[in-house]
Amino acid sequence: MEPLLLYPDPPPPVLVQALDLAGYPWKAAGTAEAASRLEPDEGWAGAVVSADVDPEGAFALCRTLRKRDLPLEPLLVLVAGHQLPDLELREDMFDDFCVSPFQDRELEARLKHLFWRTGQGTRPELVEYGPLMLNLETYQAAIAGRPLDLTYMEYELLKFLATHPGKVFTREILLSRVWGYEYYGGARTVDVHIRRLRAKLSTEHEHLISTVRSVGYRFGQSRWGL
Amino acid sequence: MEPLLLYPDPPPPVLVQALDLAGYPWKAAGTAEAASRLEPDEGWAGAVVSADVDPEGAFALCRTLRKRDLPLEPLLVLVAGHQLPDLELREDMFDDFCVSPFQDRELEARLKHLFWRTGQGTRPELVEYGPLMLNLETYQAAIAGRPLDLTYMEYELLKFLATHPGKVFTREILLSRVWGYEYYGGARTVDVHIRRLRAKLSTEHEHLISTVRSVGYRFGQSRWGL
DNA sequence: CACCATGTGAAGACAGCGTGAACTGAGGGT
DNA sequence: ACCCTCAGTTCACGCTGTCTTCACATGGTG
Numbered sequence: 001m002e003p004l005l006l007y008p009d010p011p012p013p014v015l016v017q018a019l020d021l022a023g024y025p026w027k028a029a030g031t032a033e034a035a036s037r038l039e040p041d042e043g044w045a046g047a048v049v050s051a052d053v054d055p056e057g058a059f060a061l062c063r064t065l066r067k068r069d070l071p072l073e074p075l076l077v078l079v080a081g082h083q084l085p086d087l088e089l090r091e092d093m094f095d096d097f098c099v100s101p102f103q104d105r106e107l108e109a110r111l112k113h114l115f116w117r118t119g120q121g122t123r124p125e126l127v128e129y130g131p132l133m134l135n136l137e138t139y140q141a142a143i144a145g146r147p148l149d150l151t152y153m154e155y156e157l158l159k160f161l162a163t164h165p166g167k168v169f170t171r172e173i174l175l176s177r178v179w180g181y182e183y184y185g186g187a188r189t190v191d192v193h194i195r196r197l198r199a200k201l202s203t204e205h206e207h208l209i210s211t212v213r214s215v216g217y218r219f220g221q222s223r224w225g226l
Numbered sequence: 227m228e229p230l231l232l233y234p235d236p237p238p239p240v241l242v243q244a245l246d247l248a249g250y251p252w253k254a255a256g257t258a259e260a261a262s263r264l265e266p267d268e269g270w271a272g273a274v275v276s277a278d279v280d281p282e283g284a285f286a287l288c289r290t291l292r293k294r295d296l297p298l299e300p301l302l303v304l305v306a307g308h309q310l311p312d313l314e315l316r317e318d319m320f321d322d323f324c325v326s327p328f329q330d331r332e333l334e335a336r337l338k339h340l341f342w343r344t345g346q347g348t349r350p351e352l353v354e355y356g357p358l359m360l361n362l363e364t365y366q367a368a369i370a371g372r373p374l375d376l377t378y379m380e381y382e383l384l385k386f387l388a389t390h391p392g393k394v395f396t397r398e399i400l401l402s403r404v405w406g407y408e409y410y411g412g413a414r415t416v417d418v419h420i421r422r423l424r425a426k427l428s429t430e431h432e433h434l435i436s437t438v439r440s441v442g443y444r445f446g447q448s449r450w451g452l
Numbered sequence: 453c454a455c456c457a458t459g460t461g462a463a464g465a466c467a468g469c470g471t472g473a474a475c476t477g478a479g480g481g482t
Numbered sequence: 483a484c485c486c487t488c489a490g491t492t493c494a495c496g497c498t499g500t501c502t503t504c505a506c507a508t509g510g511t512g
Contacts, residue, residue: 081329081331081332084329084331084332084334084335085331085335087335087338087339088335088338091338091339091342091343092342096322096339097335097339099329099332103307103310103325105307105310105311106307106310106325108310109310109311109313109314109323112313112314112317113313113317113322113323116317116318117317124392135392137392137393137394138392138393138394138444139394139438139441139444151439151499151500151501152439152440152441152500152501153500153501154500185501185502185503186502186503186504188458188502188503188504189501189502189503191458191459191460192459192460192501192502192503193501194459195458195459195460211457211458211459213457213458213510213511214456214457377488377489377490378489378490379489379490380489411490411491411492412491412492412493414469414491414492414493415490415491415492417469417470417471418470418471418490418491418492419490420470421470421471437468437469437470439468439469439499439500440467440468440500
C-alpha cells in the first residue's frame with residue numbers, strides 16, 4: 001500500500017501511534033514542496049493533516065493538495081474541539097475530520113470508511129513472514145509471489161504458525177488451537193498436514209517449517225529472546 | 227427545512243439537545259414503518275440513527291432506509307467506542323458516523339459537512355468489476371455489455387459481493403447482510419442463489435464467483451496490492 | 453546397534469457442495 | 483374467484499475433494 005501523507009513534520013505522536021497500530025504506512029512532510037518531493041510514483045494513498053497546532057499551515061496545505069491536477073483523496077483533518085466552527089468555511093478542503101483527542105479505533109474506522117467511499121476499497125488484512133503472504137480476507141496465500149492452493153485445514157494451520165513465528169508448538173497444542181478444543185484425534189494428523197504444507201511450499205521454502213524433535217514444529221527462525 | 231429522521235423513539239436526550247441547539251428540526255421514529263408514516267411529502271432531510279442502545283434495530287433501519295426507491299441521504303449513525311469495529315462491514319449503510327459521547331459542535335459540523343457533500347452529488351451509482359457492471363439506479367446489470375436479467379435477491383447478492391471484491395463471506399454473513407438481520411432460514415439458500423447467479427453469468431464468466439471450501443464464497447480475484 | 457520419533461504412501465471415512473426437483477406464497481391476468 | 487407464473491426457499495441425493503488413520507520406511511540419538 002502506498003503511504004499516507006502526514007502533516008506536520010514531525011507528526012503528532014498520537015497520530016503516529018494510531019496509524020502504526022492500524023498498519024498504515026506513512027511519510028511526513030512539513031511543506032507542500034516537501035510533500036511533492038516525497039510523493040511516491042504511484043501517488044499518495046491519502047493524507048492526514050493535523051490542524052490543531054498550526055491551523056494556517058495545515059489548511060494552506062489542504063488547499064494546495066486539492067488544487068493539484070489530480071486532487072489528493074481522501075484527505076482527513078485532525079482538529080481540536082474549539083476549531084470545529086472553523087471547518088464550516090473550508091468544506092471543500094477535506095473529506096472527513098476527526099476531533100482530537102481521538103481513539104485509535106476512530107481514526108482507523110474513519111480511514112476505512114474514507115477508502116471505501118473513494119472507491120479504493122479497504123486494505124486487506126495481511127499476515128506476512130519473509131516470502132510468505134496470507135490474505136485473511138480472501139483466504140489466499142502466496143509464497144514469493146506465487147499463489148498457493150491450500151485447503152481449509154492447511155490454511156488454518158499455516159495461519160496459526162505464521163502468526164506465531166519462531167515459537168515451537170507440540171502436536172497437542174496445535175490440535176487444540178487449530179482443530180479445536182473438543183477435538184479427539186490422533187496427533188499424527190498434524191504430521192500429515194505439515195507434510196502437505198511443506199510439499200506445497202516447494203523444496204525451496206519448506207525449511208520455513210522446521211521439526212523440533214521430541215517436541216513439535218516451528219515456523220520461521222527460532223527466537224532466542226522471549 | 228425538512229425535518230431529520232431520528233432513531234430510536236424517544237431519541238437520546240443528548241442528541242435532541244445537540245440538534246435543537248443547532249437549529250435542526252426533527253421527528254423520531256422507532257420503526258421503519260413509523261418512519262415512512264411520519265415522512266413529510268418532501269421527504270426527510272436526512273437521518274441520525276443512534277446505534278448504541280439497540281444496534282440490531284438501528285442497522286436494520288439503516289438498511290431499510292437505504293433500500294428505498296430513493297435512498298435516504300445523508301445518514302449519520304451514532305455509535306459507542308466499542309462498536310467502531312462493527313462498522314467495517316456496513317460501510318454502505320451510512321454516510322458518516324459520530325462516536326458518543328460527542329460534543330454538540332461535532333455533530334453540527336458533521337451534519338453541515340454531510341449536507342454540503344450530498345449537495346455535491348458524490349454518491350457512486352455505478353459498480354464495476356472487470357466485465358461486470360451494475361447500475362444501482364436502474365437495477366440493471368450487464369456482463370461484458372450483455373444485459374443480465376436478475377431477480378431482486380440475485381441482484382442484491384451480486385451487488386454485495388461485487389462491492390467487496392476478493393473478500394470471502396460465509397453463508398451466515400451473506401444471509402445477515404443481504405437478506406437481513408431478522409432472517410432465519412437455511413444457509414443452503416445462499417448456495418442456490420449463487421448457482422443461479424453463476425448460470426446467468428454464463429460459463430464464460432461464472433468463475434467470477436468462486437467457492438472457498440469450508441468457508442463460503444468469493445467474488446473476483448485476489449487483491450494483493452493496494 | 454537398538455529404539456523412538458518422524459517422514460511417507462495409500463486407503464477408507466466423512467463432510468461440503470452442486471444439482472434437480474418440489475413446495476410456498478405473492479402477484480397478475482382472465 | 484380461479485388459475486397461472488415466477489421468485490424464493492427447502493429438501494434429498496450423489497459426487498468429489500479433504501481429512502484422518504494406519505502401516506511401513508527412514509533417520510536421528512543414546
